[in-house]
Amino acid sequence: MRDFRDAKAMAQTLRESLTTKAVTISHSESFELVSRMLGVADWNTLSAMLHAERRDLAAPPEKLKTATTLYPAVPLRDLVPFPNATYPMFVGRESSFQALNQAFEGGREVALAVQREAGVDDPRFADVYEIGIVAQLLELEPLRDGTFRVLARGLRRVELRGFATESAAYWAEAVDVSEGVARNARDLIRSIYQRFQDYTAAHGILVPDLWLFFDQTRDAGQIADTIAARMKLPIKDKYELLATLDHMTRLERIEALLNLSQRPVSADYAATKRQALDHADRRRHQYATLEHLLLALTEDANASAVMRACDADLDKLRQSLVQYLDNELKHTVIETGRAEPTAAFKRVDQRAPFLAQELGYPEVTGVNALVALFAETRSPAARLLAEHGVSRGRVDKAIARGVG
Numbered sequence: 001m002r003d004f005r006d007a008k009a010m011a012q013t014l015r016e017s018l019t020t021k022a023v024t025i026s027h028s029e030s031f032e033l034v035s036r037m038l039g040v041a042d043w044n045t046l047s048a049m050l051h052a053e054r055r056d057l058a059a060p061p062e063k064l065k066t067a068t069t070l071y072p073a074v075p076l077r078d079l080v081p082f083p084n085a086t087y088p089m090f091v092g093r094e095s096s097f098q099a100l101n102q103a104f105e106g107g108r109e110v111a112l113a114v115q116r117e118a119g120v121d122d123p124r125f126a127d128v129y130e131i132g133i134v135a136q137l138l139e140l141e142p143l144r145d146g147t148f149r150v151l152a153r154g155l156r157r158v159e160l161r162g163f164a165t166e167s168a169a170y171w172a173e174a175v176d177v178s179e180g181v182a183r184n185a186r187d188l189i190r191s192i193y194q195r196f197q198d199y200t201a202a203h204g205i206l207v208p209d210l211w212l213f214f215d216q217t218r219d220a221g222q223i224a225d226t227i228a229a230r231m232k233l234p235i236k237d238k239y240e241l242l243a244t245l246d247h248m249t250r251l252e253r254i255e256a257l258l259n260l261s262q263r264p265v266s267a268d269y270a271a272t273k274r275q276a277l278d279h280a281d282r283r284r285h286q287y288a289t290l291e292h293l294l295l296a297l298t299e300d301a302n303a304s305a306v307m308r309a310c311d312a313d314l315d316k317l318r319q320s321l322v323q324y325l326d327n328e329l330k331h332t333v334i335e336t337g338r339a340e341p342t343a344a345f346k347r348v349d350q351r352a353p354f355l356a357q358e359l360g361y362p363e364v365t366g367v368n369a370l371v372a373l374f375a376e377t378r379s380p381a382a383r384l385l386a387e388h389g390v391s392r393g394r395v396d397k398a399i400a401r402g403v404g
Helices: 004-019 027-037 043-058 094-105 186-203 210-216 220-230 235-243 247-258 267-282 290-297 301-309 314-328 343-359 366-373 380-387 392-400
Strands: 069-076 086-091 109-114 131-142 148-166 169-176
Touching (some): 069 086, 069 148, 086 094, 094 109, 094 131, 094 169, 109 148, 109 169, 131 169, 186 220, 186 247, 220 235, 220 247, 235 247, 267 301, 267 343, 267 366, 290 301, 290 314, 290 380, 301 314, 301 392, 314 380, 366 380, 366 392
Antiparallel strands (some): 069 169, 086 148, 109 131, 131 148
């Protein structure tokens, strides 16, 4: 089966086929048509991909460094970096800034170490995880508050053999680690691809040319790292993916994390969803909207507790919702049939299990649906929440206090 690397041959085949049908197109027109068939904006973009592929094939394999190397180091409180991804980092600690200075004066390589506990202000070797990465520093930008924004690209995994402060800068002793031999993971990748599409849609994560990346990338480890870098997970869970060196095992763990069935729906939230549909059916509305769902969430034990913690007057919020449903959705009234959830309703319901996973909830609750609703910024439901003082920030603080 041909792929983007056969673009020129495909263009020639297209011209020849059209010629037999008395249709003539130029070379440039055939290239542009093939580019669009492959999902690429234009021939210039596709040509650049072809040249990049040739460079990758021509590049000699990098030899594994078996000796311990000393790198300037930066400890990370709330970020788990992966190879082949670019990260903005915000640095405020003096020892980290001195390490960055050392790196910029040298080869611009720095070891990134993940802290075990974010609250440790001056970490030592026992305070960081064993596996980190070596990253290439791209740029450094001072900020008004005295901190620095650093842009870095992950290069490869390393095992940390030491981590300490020397000459006012953090330094790490590290050795490259082997990730084993790549194996054929086509079936597993195909399964993960569909689940990751659902995941990005539920979280509103933009991954340009996702299908093209999966189609042209043969490296299972790179695919696993690309997905892991974009997943929203607790630091410990994300670190476990970084520390999983075997490609297949890493992919299998990602598949398990993407599996929505791992988070069952609580009985309360199941009843809340039924109540939302009932609100629509009683009004004979054709669709069950986010406003029907929010009305049901005001009666959900967990979600309503969080809204009250945000100082919301739930009676007034219900009145606003009822007024909207009874007056603004008259045009959706039907004579017979049951209400169908809107696309936005479904997105919130799909997003809720992932949010439960991020928070470590054993099951999906109305709180997760409430948080998921904030992503639908254009909905009247989100507007009404804001008008009654319920914001994403206030909800997050209430959840952090254990409310709901």
